Amino acid sequence: MKYTLNQLHIFLKIVQTQSVTRASEELHLTQPAVSIQLKNFQEQFEIPLTEVIGRRIYITDFGKEIAEAAEKIINQVYALNYKTLAFKGKLTGRLKISVVSTGKYILPYFLADFMKQHSGVDLFMDVTNKEKVVDSLVHNEVDFALVSILPTSLNIEQIDLLHNKLFLVNDKKTKFKKDVTITEIFESLPLIFRERGSGTRQIMEQFMERNNISALKKMELTSNEAVKQALLAGLGCSIMPLIGIKNELHNNELQIIPIKGLPITSTWSLIWLKGKKHSHVSTSFLDYLRKEKNQIIQDKFNWYNRY
Template structure:
């Protein structure tokens, strides 16, 4: 059989996500490229690996066994690479981080230099909602988590990276001058993130704390979805500034002045108190402690203008 390690990786990702679209997104490939490699991989076997019903793909029992074998082979391949790098005296191993969804606008900038300096380090980063981020931290599945709202009942240590500022945001078609928060929120349809989102929690606490009546228009499960809804003039939302750079610069969205905003929290890298870090995790933490202020100034200088 002449299948490649790349084909094994693609099939494993398809099996894990049960979606060619999601596999393509996670592998940073096009859907046609994933489909072609999946077809080429299937050509090595007489028994079907997948089954398509309607628009959904399912993994057959045989496919599940091949996926398990693929995972073991890929793990061994990584082990070989790690051993080779370690023999050369390079830092090697996995760095595992769970990031709340809006954190995808923050975390890459605090990772890039470290990964360039340590090419043998393998990054495993899960971008999900706050609830799942905290669960994976408690379960010791990750080295670190990036959050903007600290978990109140968890014994953690933290390293603060960057201020997180949340504003009321909407389309530029309408201008606002001098209205009170109560007046604005009474007439504006508000778009919320889903339950379990840190942004949702912060937004709801602000409304409740100020006893502001509001219209709940809809609930969406990602900041990207909220942004597109705002651009389409479907409503307004309280959103983190960090993900709005292009939309503000292009005049697609505006910040609506409201007393009591912005809400300011902190993007913090957190880990369980007393956790014994791996050499890779310890090296990364040392890198951040030395470079975080420089990274924040260099990559987020635009942030101070708001």
């Protein structure tokens, strides 16, 4: 057999995502390139690794066993690399963080200099909704999770990073009278929600319940970026995190509608299970954050205070 580490990595990603398309996206490769590598890898085995039914790919039992072996091989390669770097006195290892979707706008700034200082550290950052983020923490699949709503069912520790401000947002073309109420707005415009399981959705629903507000027309979209594009297209309004619309506000494409009771404020916090035994890498990252977070906020999020 002449399979390569690259083929093992690609096949493992296909198994993990259950999709050639999603695997190609996560690997930053074209779909044809991933398909060719899967074909070349499959040709080295007499037993099928996958089967396609309709337009969906399924992993065979044999394929699952090969994926397990591939993961072990890849981990051993990582271990060899880490040992080499560690022997040179460098910080080495993997840092695994699960991030709520709006957190992708802030966490990279808290990671950038740390990653530059430690070239022997590999980063795994999974961006998903709050429900899946908490689940990855519960199953100890990650070192940390970044959330804007603290899970009440877990015994956790935390370091607070940045306030999360949510405003009522609409496209710039729509005009409102000066004293418009949120009830009047929701009577004429659809309210765009995130999907269930999203922290932003939870904050929106709690705000509407507290203020006895209902929306006559509703839309549901599965990502913050999709909501933003719907706003830009004029499909409705939404309560959105300020952090995700910086460029659109600057370019005069979206507007914040001043409404009593808004913004809603929560806090993005990096959390971990209480009592977790941190690796040297994750301990070093926590030390870095405690020392540098205020300077990072001042340097990277100074614009935030204007709203």
